[in-house]
Amino acid sequence: MSSDRDTTRIVRSWLDEGVTTLPDRVLDQVLDQLPATPQRRPWWQAWRKHLMSNTLKLAMAAGVFLLAVAIGFGLYFGPRQNVAAPPPEASPPEASPTAPTETGSPQPTAGASPRSLRGFTDGEHLPAGTYLTDTAFPLRLTFTVPDGWEKWEPASDALGVLTVDGGVEPHAGFALWIIDQVYRDPCDVRLGGPYDPGPTVDDLAEAFRTMYRHERSTPVEVSLAGHHGKYVEIALRDDCDDGQILWKTSLGAERENVGTGDKNQLWILDVDGTRLVVMAAHNDAATEAQRAQLIQMVESIQIEAQPGARPSPRSFANAPPEVALAPGTYVIDRMFPANVTFTVPAGWAHWGVTSDSAGVLKREGDPPDGAGFGFFIVDNVPGDACRKHLGLQDPPVGPTVDDLAAALVKLDGVESSTPIDVNFAGHEGKYLELTGPEDLSNCVDPSWWLTSDRSGRGIFGPSEQDRVWILDVEGTRVVFNVMHYPDTPASDLAELDSIIQSVRIEPTPRGGFEED
C-alpha cells in the first residue's frame, strides 16, 4: 500500500508532465476577439480613479465641499418636503411625475423639451434638466436630473446617472435596468448564481425576496409613471470578501455593491411587455440631499408609449449551461461567428456555445424521446458515421455549401435524403435529412460531423433523425441542425417547428459578436 508521502510524490511527478506553453494560435484567437468583446464595467466604476489626476480630484473635492455647504444651508433653512420612499410594508403611493423642487439645484424649465441623453458620453457631467432615453435603451422615457450627476451607461440595457462627488466611488446612483439574471448569493458569485429568474415582474420580485444573506423587504404592489409592478428594498452586507454582484443584464452590465451601507430601492415595472427596473441606490456616504434627489428622479419618470415594443433578446452565452432556459427569445451574440436569434418555449436547456457550435436540448437529447437543435461551423465529415476512428473523408470537405451537402450524402452508415435548394432565414443553401443507425452498439463515437476545434456533433441515440440546413451567411457556412427520435412526443416536434420558424441568422463583424 502506498504511503501518503509516496502518493504525493508520485502525483507531483505525474503532474509535472505535460504542456507548459500556450500555443500562439490560441493567444492570437483571444486577441482577435478583444475588439468585439466589451469589458464588463462595475457599477461603481472603480477603474476611473486610475484615470483621474490628483489635480482633478482636488478640484472635484473642493467642488463637492462647496456643494455640500450650499446643500446643507438649503436643507437647514429651506422648506422640507416629504420625499421618503414608500415603506416596504405599506402600499406605496402612485409616484407623482411632478418635477422635484428641493436641494437648491437648478431646475428644468417647465414644458421644455427633454434633452437627448445620446448626446452625452459615459461619465460626462449632465447639466440639470429633463432627459430622454434616446440611446439604444429598449424603452423611451424621460427623467429629470438635478445638478451634480453624470451619465452612466455600461451597456445599452442599463442606463442612469451617478453622483460625481470625489470621482472615485460615487455615493449614489439612479438607473434603469433590463435585468436578465440574478445572483442567488451576491456574497458568493461563484456558488450563488447567476440564474435566470423568469420573465415576469413577479419572478424578479421573488428572486430578490429569496436572495441569500442580505436584508430585503417583502415585495409590495406599486405603480410608477402609470405602470404597475412591485417595489422591494435590498440592503447589502458589508462583510463579504469580494465585490458582490446582485444582477446582470443580457449585455453584461452588472450591479456590484459599493462598500459600506449599500442600499437599494427597486421598482420593477411591466412596461408594455418589457420588464423595467428603476433603481435608486446609495451608500452611507451619500448626503441627505443626494438621497432626496434619487427619489425625485424616480418620481420624475415619465414613460412614453412604446409602439411595437418587444423584449430585447437575452444573451444565450450568458445563460448557465445545462440549465433550462426561461421561455423567450435568445441571441447567440458571443463566440459563435454568426448572430443567431431564436425563441424557445419552456423545457429547453442550454448546452453550450463555442466558436464552432451552440446547442439547445430537451431531455438532454437522449433517446428515446429527446430532441435538440444547434448551430455549427462544420470543418469536416467522417468517412463512416459509425466508425469515425477510421478517418475523415478524403479529400476533405470543401468550403462551399454544396461541398458539405455532398459530403453528408456520402456519409457511410446512415440514410440521407437528396439535398434540395432552400432559402432559410434569408440565406440561400441546401436542406437535407439524415437518419442515424438503428443499432449503435458497434459504433465508436458515432458522429455526423466535426468542427475545427476537433469536437463535433455526435449521434446521440439509435434512429436519430436530423434535419440539416446548410446556409451561406454572407460567406460563412452555417449549419442549422434539428434532431429528434421516432418516439419524441408530437408536442415537442411542434415546439421544434415553432423554434425553426423563429430562427434569424445574421453575419457578425470580424467573426465575433457585435459590439453594443
Add this chain to the structure above:
Amino acid sequence: MDTSLVLRAQDGDEEAFASLCLGVGGRLHAVAHRILRDLDLAEDATQQALLAIWQDLPQLRDPARFEAWSYRLLVRACYAEGRRTRRWAPNLRLLPTDEQVATDSLSPVVDRDQLERGFRRLSIDHRAVVVLHHYLDMPLEKVAESLGIPIGTVRSRLHYAMRGLRAALDADARPRAREAAQ
C-alpha cells in the same frame, strides 16, 4: 505580476492585456491541461478564461490579486468546458495530439495509467485543488483565495482527491503484489 499592466488592461488597453496574456497564458494553459487531461479542451478553456479575464478585469478591485483571481476564472472555464463536451460536442480525437510522454521519474507506465483513470474520476472541483496545490505549489490558503472557497473546503477536497488517487495506485499495486507472491 506587473500591476501597472493590470491597471492599464482594466482601462481597456489591449496591448497591456496582450502582455498579461503572455505572462500568465502558459501557466493557465498548463493548469487547464492538467485539470482537463485533454489538450483540445485545455486550449478551449484557456481561451475562454482569457476572454473572461478581459471582460471582468474592470471589476477586479485589487490588481495585486490578479493571478489568483485569474485561476478562479480558469477553473470556471474548465468546469464549463468539461460539462459542454460531455455530450453535445463530443471530443473526437481523430488526430494525434502533441502530448508529451515523460520517461523520467514516473517510471511505471501502470502508475501513470492508474493515476490517469483515478484522476478522471474526480470532479473538476477536486482536480483543481490537486493541481493548484501540487502542481503550482500553492499553499492551501492561497488555493482557497484563488477558488473563492473556504480553507476547510480546500482541505476536505484535497483529502478526498488524494485518497482517491492513492486508492487508484493501490488498486494496481495489489495484483502485482499477489503476482510477486506466487
